[in-house]
Amino acid sequence: MERIYDDVLHEEIYINSYPNGLRAFVIKKKNFSKAFAGYATKYGSVDSKFIHPRTNEVVEVPEGIAHFLEHKLFEEREGNVFDRFAKFGAMANAFTSFKETVYYFISTQNFYENFEILLDFVQNPYFTDQNVEKEKGIIAQEIRMYQDNPNWKVYFNLLNALYVEHPVKIDIAGTLESIQKITKDDLYLCYNTFYHPSNMIVVVCGDVDPQKVFDMIEKMTKTKEYQKLIERIYPEEPDRINQKRIEEKLAISTPIFYIGFKDVINDLPPYEMIMKDIHTQILAEILFGKSTDFYEQLYKEGLINQSFGFEYNCEPEYSFFMIGGESKEPDRVYERILEHIEDVKKRGIDKEEFERAKKVVLGSQLRKFDNLEKLSVEFIYSYFKGVNIFEYVKEISSASFEDCQNRLKSLFDEDKSCISIVLPVQ
Structure with a gap:
C-alpha cells in the first residue's frame, strides 16, 4: 500500500496494486459522514470494435452493448442488487459514458457491508436468453424516451453534425435496431474482455480504513491472472465536420x-x-x-x-x-x-x-x-x-x-x- 499526501491540496490518498492488474484508490476524507465507492471499467459506448486480448481476433459487437451490460449486471438469479443495497441503507446506481462504465454507491452507514455487495455483484454476471430478450424491451423504451428528450436530442444531433465516422456520434444506448442484435453470448464476450481487473479500478472516498478496503478487494477478487491491454479499433475520422x-x-x-x-x-x-x-x-x-x-x-x-x-x-x-x-x-x-x-x-x-x-x-x-x-x-x-x-x-x-x-x-x-x-x- 502506498500513501501520498498532497501538501498543496491537503488531500490524502492511498493506492494499492494487485497482480491481476487491478488498482484501488482510497481518498481519505476525515470526519466526513458520507462515503462513496465506485467500481469502474474502461469500457464505454465507443468500444464496439476491438482486438480480443486472448485470441487476437478482431471483434465487432452491436452498438449499445456497454449500456446493455450496465443494466443487466444489476439483475441476479435471486432478484436485483438494489434490494441488497437498500437493506443496508445505501443509494446505489451506475452509468455508462462514451469511454467508461461506473457502478457505485453512497452511504452514511454500513459502508463495508455495502462495499462487499459492490465487489460481489460486479464480478458475478447473470445473463440468460430470457432475461436478455426482456431487457431489449426495457432499453428500447428508454431509447424512445430519449428520442423525445429535447436536451438529449440537441446534444446527439450536434455530435452527428461534428463527426463523420467516429462512434461518439452514436447514442450511448445504441439504436432500436442495434439492441435487437445483442445476445447472451455477446454480453459474456464483452464482460469477460472489458470487466477484467486489469481494465478496471476501484475508487473509495470517505472516512474509511484503507487497509480494510484493500484487504476486502484482495479477498473478493475472483480473477487472479493478468490480461494484456485491450486494443480498441476506431474508424479514421477526417478533420472536417459532417454537416453545418x-x-x-x-x-x-x-x-x-x-x-x-x-x-x-x-x-x-x-x-x-x-x-x-x-x-x-x-x-x-x-x-x-x-x-x-x-x-x-x-x-x-x-x-x-x-x-x-x-x-x-x-x-x-x-x-x-x-x-x-x-x-x-x-x-x-x-x-x-x-x-x-x-x-x-x-x-x-x-x-x-x-x-x-x-x-x-x-x-x-x-x-x-x-x-x-x-x-x-x-x-x-x-x-x-x-x-x-x-x-x-x-x-x-x-x-x-x-x-x-x-x-x-x-x-x-x-x-x-x-x-x-x-x-x-x-
Missing part, C-alpha cells in the same frame, strides 16, 4: 441549441492533454463566462437566458467544445459568437481577464474536492485518460497567457463549427 446545421422539431416552448467546435488536436501525451484542457477551460471563461461583457450584452438583448453555458469534452481520441442553451434566435446567437471570436482573435486576450479566468477555473476545480461523488467520478475519468486529477489542479496556475492565445486560434475555427437546434412544433 441540423434541426429538429419537438414539443417545447422555446428553441434550444448547441454550437460545436471540432477539436482536431488529439492523441497527445497525458501532460499535454492536461494543459490543452486547462487552456480551453480558461479561454472559454474569458470568451463566454457569465461575468463577461459579451454574456451581459446577449442577455440584455434577450438572445440568451440563464441556461446559456459551455462544456469541453477532452479525450485522447477526440475532443469537442460546445456552447448553448435556450434562445428564440439561435442562428443569430451563432452568428454573434463567431463574430465575437474573430474580434478577440484580432485584438488579443486581455491579460487581466486571463488572470481572472484562471482563478475562476481553479475555484471550480477545488470545489469538486468537497463533493465526494464529483471528486470520485472526476478521478475515474482522469485516471482512464492517464491523467492525475491532483496534478491537473496544480497545473492550472502554470497555464500561460501565450499558450491560451494559441489555443484560441487552434480550436475556434469557423470551418470546424456547426449548430444543432431543436425548435418548437408549430
Whole structure:
C-alpha cells in the first residue's frame, strides 16, 4: 500500500496494486459522514470494435452493448442488487459514458457491508436468453424516451453534425435496431474482455480504513491472472465536420441549441492533454463566462437566458467544445459568437481577464474536492485518460497567457463549427 499526501491540496490518498492488474484508490476524507465507492471499467459506448486480448481476433459487437451490460449486471438469479443495497441503507446506481462504465454507491452507514455487495455483484454476471430478450424491451423504451428528450436530442444531433465516422456520434444506448442484435453470448464476450481487473479500478472516498478496503478487494477478487491491454479499433475520422446545421422539431416552448467546435488536436501525451484542457477551460471563461461583457450584452438583448453555458469534452481520441442553451434566435446567437471570436482573435486576450479566468477555473476545480461523488467520478475519468486529477489542479496556475492565445486560434475555427437546434412544433 502506498500513501501520498498532497501538501498543496491537503488531500490524502492511498493506492494499492494487485497482480491481476487491478488498482484501488482510497481518498481519505476525515470526519466526513458520507462515503462513496465506485467500481469502474474502461469500457464505454465507443468500444464496439476491438482486438480480443486472448485470441487476437478482431471483434465487432452491436452498438449499445456497454449500456446493455450496465443494466443487466444489476439483475441476479435471486432478484436485483438494489434490494441488497437498500437493506443496508445505501443509494446505489451506475452509468455508462462514451469511454467508461461506473457502478457505485453512497452511504452514511454500513459502508463495508455495502462495499462487499459492490465487489460481489460486479464480478458475478447473470445473463440468460430470457432475461436478455426482456431487457431489449426495457432499453428500447428508454431509447424512445430519449428520442423525445429535447436536451438529449440537441446534444446527439450536434455530435452527428461534428463527426463523420467516429462512434461518439452514436447514442450511448445504441439504436432500436442495434439492441435487437445483442445476445447472451455477446454480453459474456464483452464482460469477460472489458470487466477484467486489469481494465478496471476501484475508487473509495470517505472516512474509511484503507487497509480494510484493500484487504476486502484482495479477498473478493475472483480473477487472479493478468490480461494484456485491450486494443480498441476506431474508424479514421477526417478533420472536417459532417454537416453545418441540423434541426429538429419537438414539443417545447422555446428553441434550444448547441454550437460545436471540432477539436482536431488529439492523441497527445497525458501532460499535454492536461494543459490543452486547462487552456480551453480558461479561454472559454474569458470568451463566454457569465461575468463577461459579451454574456451581459446577449442577455440584455434577450438572445440568451440563464441556461446559456459551455462544456469541453477532452479525450485522447477526440475532443469537442460546445456552447448553448435556450434562445428564440439561435442562428443569430451563432452568428454573434463567431463574430465575437474573430474580434478577440484580432485584438488579443486581455491579460487581466486571463488572470481572472484562471482563478475562476481553479475555484471550480477545488470545489469538486468537497463533493465526494464529483471528486470520485472526476478521478475515474482522469485516471482512464492517464491523467492525475491532483496534478491537473496544480497545473492550472502554470497555464500561460501565450499558450491560451494559441489555443484560441487552434480550436475556434469557423470551418470546424456547426449548430444543432431543436425548435418548437408549430
